[in-house]
Amino acid sequence: MSSGPSVDGSAQNAGLEAVERVLPVVRRVVGARVSDPHLAEDLVQETLLRIMTAWDRIEASMVEPYAIATARNVVATMWRDRDREARNRHRALDLSTPEAPEDQVVLGEEQAAICEALGRLGEQERTRLLAHEVSGQDTRSLAAEAGSSAGAVAAQLHRTRARLRVEYLLTMEPGPPPTEDCRPVLLALSGGSRRRQRDLGVGRHLLGCDFCARVAEPLLGRAEAREDELRVPVQGDADIVKARQAAREVAAKLGFAKTQTTLVATAVSEVARNIVRFAGRGEVLVETLSEPRAGVRVVARDAGPGMTNPQEALADGFSTYNGLGLGLPGARRLMDEFVLVSEPGRGTTVTMTKWLEED
Amino acid sequence: MSDTGPALVSILRQGSYLVASVHTALDDTQMLRFQHDLVERIGTDRATGVIIDVAALDVLDSFGSMTLRRIAEMARLRGAETVIVGIQPDVAFAMVRLGMGPGEVPTALDLEEGLTYLNGHRDGQPGSADRPPRRPQRRP
Amino acid sequence: MNDENRPQGDVDEDQLLPQLVAHLREHRAKLRDEWASRIREAHLLEAMSAQEMAAETTSVYDNYVEVLETGSVEALQHYARDLSERIIPRGVETHEVVGIVLLLRDVLARSLFEKYQNDFALLNRVLDAYEPAANRIANTVAVSFVEERERVIRQQQDAIRELSTPVLPVRERLLILPIIGSLDGERARQLTEQLLNGIRTHRAKVVVIDITGAPDVDQTVANHLVQTVDASRLMGASVIITGLSPKIAQTLVTIGVDLSKMNTIGDLQGGLEEAERLLGYHVSTEEGITSS
Ligand SMILES: [Zn+2]
Numbered sequence: 145m146s147s148g149p150s151v152d153g154s155a156q157n158a159g160l161e162a163v164e165r166v167l168p169v170v171r172r173v174v175g176a177r178v179s180d181p182h183l184a185e186d187l188v189q190e191t192l193l194r195i196m197t198a199w200d201r202i203e204a205s206m207v208e209p210y211a212i213a214t215a216r217n218v219v220a221t222m223w224r225d226r227d228r229e230a231r232n233r234h235r236a237l238d239l240s241t242p243e244a245p246e247d248q249v250v251l252g253e254e255q256a257a258i259c260e261a262l263g264r265l266g267e268q269e270r271t272r273l274l275a276h277e278v279s280g281q282d283t284r285s286l287a288a289e290a291g292s293s294a295g296a297v298a299a300q301l302h303r304t305r306a307r308l309r310v311e312y313l314l315t316m317e318p319g320p321p322p323t324e325d326c327r328p329v330l331l332a333l334s335g336g337s338r339r340r341q342r343d344l345g346v347g348r349h350l351l352g353c354d355f356c357a358r359v360a361e362p363l364l365g366r367a368e369a370r371e372d373e374l375r376v377p378v379q380g381d382a383d384i385v386k387a388r389q390a391a392r393e394v395a396a397k398l399g400f401a402k403t404q405t406t407l408v409a410t411a412v413s414e415v416a417r418n419i420v421r422f423a424g425r426g427e428v429l430v431e432t433l434s435e436p437r438a439g440v441r442v443v444a445r446d447a448g449p450g451m452t453n454p455q456e457a458l459a460d461g462f463s464t465y466n467g468l469g470l471g472l473p474g475a476r477r478l479m480d481e482f483v484l485v486s487e488p489g490r491g492t493t494v495t496m497t498k499w500l501e502e503d
Numbered sequence: 504m505s506d507t508g509p510a511l512v513s514i515l516r517q518g519s520y521l522v523a524s525v526h527t528a529l530d531d532t533q534m535l536r537f538q539h540d541l542v543e544r545i546g547t548d549r550a551t552g553v554i555i556d557v558a559a560l561d562v563l564d565s566f567g568s569m570t571l572r573r574i575a576e577m578a579r580l581r582g583a584e585t586v587i588v589g590i591q592p593d594v595a596f597a598m599v600r601l602g603m604g605p606g607e608v609p610t611a612l613d614l615e616e617g618l619t620y621l622n623g624h625r626d627g628q629p630g631s632a633d634r635p636p637r638r639p640q641r642r643p
Numbered sequence: 644m645n646d647e648n649r650p651q652g653d654v655d656e657d658q659l660l661p662q663l664v665a666h667l668r669e670h671r672a673k674l675r676d677e678w679a680s681r682i683r684e685a686h687l688l689e690a691m692s693a694q695e696m697a698a699e700t701t702s703v704y705d706n707y708v709e710v711l712e713t714g715s716v717e718a719l720q721h722y723a724r725d726l727s728e729r730i731i732p733r734g735v736e737t738h739e740v741v742g743i744v745l746l747l748r749d750v751l752a753r754s755l756f757e758k759y760q761n762d763f764a765l766l767n768r769v770l771d772a773y774e775p776a777a778n779r780i781a782n783t784v785a786v787s788f789v790e791e792r793e794r795v796i797r798q799q800q801d802a803i804r805e806l807s808t809p810v811l812p813v814r815e816r817l818l819i820l821p822i823i824g825s826l827d828g829e830r831a832r833q834l835t836e837q838l839l840n841g842i843r844t845h846r847a848k849v850v851v852i853d854i855t856g857a858p859d860v861d862q863t864v865a866n867h868l869v870q871t872v873d874a875s876r877l878m879g880a881s882v883i884i885t886g887l888s889p890k891i892a893q894t895l896v897t898i899g900v901d902l903s904k905m906n907t908i909g910d911l912q913g914g915l916e917e918a919e920r921l922l923g924y925h926v927s928t929e930e931g932i933t934s935s
Contacts, residue, residue: 381530388562389528403836406562406593410601413564417531474565474601501829588879592839595874604873611879612846 423448
């Protein structure tokens, strides 16, 4: 049924034809929503790029609707996209700046810090960033100069801004970061990519590294804030109660029956206690899942001593505190899925899930 | 008792029994303080029976359950029998799933049932309230 | 159709019905076919195949004639109930059943009309004998059908009620949870929830879980059952399990349940007696009186 061109040598030409065909409608959709011509052109380019990459999957009759939908999506994403927002405001840094008049001195110091931070960037990075942010040169012409694509330039600008924020924060610190992991962790936080943060184990690093915990504070909001997730720092007995109440709240909001929310809350109580007893501090993250089906996921992690033999901790009756060995194996029985990852010296992470409907 | 504060728990005397009610979720520290206060009261009041009302608790995890068991054991050593009342349906199910099923400590539906249980057992040996209590035995 | 109903002392009248029956037997094939085609024309019993129709109309026809002949109301009622039981599950409606019986009445009446049309006086007497009998058959069939239909509906409603509100308060402080049909995880969870909430609502002291009606219990569900028993006990209620099949008992043992710690009684009746006994103990300790 697909009447799009095949994916052989003619694909490139076909893609260009497609661009010509849909360009007017994409311009119209974007133009109606974005008044700034430079920004609009950026968005048109991005839309066309997406259409070209999907070209051989689109039916001929569906090209225009697809183009319209894509353009609207790109515009909508733009409004959420902090980078473009930052660019519009002609600010390279997206940190909260002091607003009170008495903070003028601090502001002066910040400018000095920005200059130093910029100095730490590579020559090319700095030139591009300044050309884009200060002179307002768009990504397309920057790409033309660099012999690259607008998308690639935009991605690089994004990384440069993320680095600039980190360098700026580091210049405010008296000393260098204590570990080799610190800078990549801070960069991941600044870039806002959850995936990268997960890959690096950012959460665990922040728990164990006071330096990063302090420096990263202004960066923590950079990942998209989600309403369907609650993060509870766990440092003492009272936090165990807070964590299980948070879990109950999230589960109830998702539509769990009371019996089920109590199972989740009880399991969270156990894993949170495990943090307090063995690691001293950590955090419990409660989030809702929609894929592959509705459920609640709880991540409890600490950067404590870890376990040499995690399997032992999951055996009933094993415990090194209080003669009570039901905590982790009990929590496992309460949830549908339960994964314990622990490394001596690095800490422990328990990830457990309860699905809204049982199998 | 004064350490725990009136808002979290209350321990009232009723005849030769103590009725201890937990009014809100307790953290582990508060739970241990409750244990300490209650066991002390059993001694000073020379109580023969203790009813612990946990109807207000929305979670009884392993620590909470073990603390209740410990209280019952300490009470027994001081000559008082303990019955736990008011475990909510969802809490009961979670306790069982967790592995904290019915143990040696008797349980009853509510305060009234708890009193009935203690009255029926004053002269007998401690046992589970959910089994038929023995017929009252007269002291020789 | 008893002797009292027939005109007394009139030999001719005595001969009328046997004559009539002989006639209907003699022309059985032709009259039955005619009736069947009238049923088709009236678009009745369309849920049945041609083969079923042939079998059913033959059977109804023969029974009809038999009832005319013997005049036995009992046989007629038995026949009507049997007919209803067979055709209600096929979705046959009341008006269809009444319709086919009335059609048969008319087909036979017309045949009698044709047979006796030359002797008008005799025809009148034949019809006088035939019509009350035929009407009675039609009425009996209709009433039986409606009754049977109601019984089936009531049965279905009971089944639905049992499924949706499984916790039955039998008497003060005693609940029965009949588990009927197969249990999956979700339904087991709902049953547990309803039972535990029911214990609190009814302030139940004893619960009888009857699993006679549960054909198959896998390990997951068996586990759930045991957890439900334990949770009930935490709430202060004793649990008696009745109707435990050897197969389910084996499953329980396999998952490590100590059957000696569960109060199991063979059948529901025995379970109820045990429940009364448990409750009776409480009466005697509470009120100082001995109950049986
Ligand atoms: Zn660090």
